[in-house]
Amino acid sequence: MNRPFIHGINFEERLRTKLEALGCRIYYDQTYDHQYKLDFIVNGFRDVARLPEHIGIQMTANKDDVAKQREFLHVQKKSFVVPKAIYLEADPAADIEQGAATLVYAALLALVFNREYRHRRIVGLRLTRNFSFEFFDLEENIRHLQGLERLPxxxxxxxxxxxxxxxxxxxxxxxxxxxxxxxxxxxxxxxxxxxxxxxxxxxxxxxxxxxxxxxxxxxxxxxxxxxxxxxxxxxxxxxxxxxxxxxxxxxx
Missing domain, CATH: 2.40.50.140 (Nucleic acid-binding proteins)
Structure with missing residues (x-):
């Protein structure tokens, strides 16, 4: 039976703990959270001598939160505090302990080592309940959501x-x-x-x-x-x- 994500600090801590167990080296500082909208930074993988690029991650279980996406994109374009930044949108029905964290780990590896994403600095990552993930263009997604807001x-x-x-x-x-x-x-x-x-x-x-x-x-x-x-x-x-x-x- 799926146990849903718990929002807030516990949600972030559970994912950080699982990623560290899987082999991620993680740096966490509340200053980065408040100032740069990054919940934590992945700065290494187990058995990988040197991570080419550090990855900052902002997490949410709120689907299509256009205000939060706009804020994240704006801050990342101004700050350049990390070479790569991910806006992670997780389905609340996904289960961290039963495989969802492993999918995030796989997505991080793909982002760093897949040439297709080498030059993409700010990326959206969507984690679905059926154990799959997809990258998406954050700017394009924001334009789409803003278009829906303007429909009426x-x-x-x-x-x-x-x-x-x-x-x-x-x-x-x-x-x-x-x-x-x-x-x-x-x-x-x-x-x-x-x-x-x-x-x-x-x-x-x-x-x-x-x-x-x-x-x-x-x-x-x-x-x-x-x-x-x-x-x-x-x-x-x-x-x-x-x-x-x-x-x-x-x-x-």
């Missing part, structure tokens, strides 16, 4: 009939918070986000679907929805909202 302010209704559109939710990614609806009257699948007024019965159907290793759930849920246009990266994009479960008669 920049949206406008597309001229359509008063009748709702009919379609089927074909997939959804819970971690990313969005999915797509196939609709015969639209040339492309319509994007929707979990925040976009989705009825409880629709969410219940999504939750019962099996999640693939990629994080996506393949679905076939008949729904009705309305559509509006939002400005994203300078372009109008259709977005579904007011999504409700369609009746059998309506979908026939």
């Amino acid at each position: 302010k920049t949206s406008r209704m597309i001229p359509t009939s008063d009748e709702p559109l009919v379609g089927k939710i074909i997939n959804f990614n819970k971690e990313k918070g969005y999915g797509f609806i196939a609709c015969e009257s639209r040339p492309n699948n319509v994007f929707f986000h979990i925040r976009n007024e989705i009825a409880e019965e629709v969410l219940a159907h999504i939750e019962t679907a099996e999640e693939e290793s990629t994080g996506w759930r393949q679905l076939d849920i008949p729904v009705t929805f309305r559509e509006k246009s939002v400005v994203r990266f300078g372009e109008d994009k259709p977005v579904a909202f007011d999504i409700k479960l369609a009746s059998a008669v309506l979908c026939a």
Whole structure:
């Protein structure tokens, strides 16, 4: 049974302790935490004579905390206190004692010794509950989250009939918070986000679907929805909202 991460100091201490047991040499100073937003610094690995670059780590169990990501990126761009800095976003359902810390250790090794990441100084690292990790571009992720924050302010209704559109939710990614609806009257699948007024019965159907290793759930849920246009990266994009479960008669 998974034991969830404990937030705060205990969360950080547990991960530090496990990483040290795995072979990381770690430096910790509260000054670095307050001034440079680094919970600790990895400055060596067991059996590695010299670590090419020290790695500063900021940890959080809060998903998509755009304010914290912005602050971390801003401080790291100004400070240059470490050659590499990681913003570690851990799924609260992951288990440090049962393998999650080992994944962090593997990610640190990849960041240091994989040529693909040699010139990336500030990196996002996402740790998922299904024992996998991925690096992500922190600046790009912040732009994406800021775009979602602006959706209500920049949206406008597309001229359509008063009748709702009919379609089927074909997939959804819970971690990313969005999915797509196939609709015969639209040339492309319509994007929707979990925040976009989705009825409880629709969410219940999504939750019962099996999640693939990629994080996506393949679905076939008949729904009705309305559509509006939002400005994203300078372009109008259709977005579904007011999504409700369609009746059998309506979908026939």
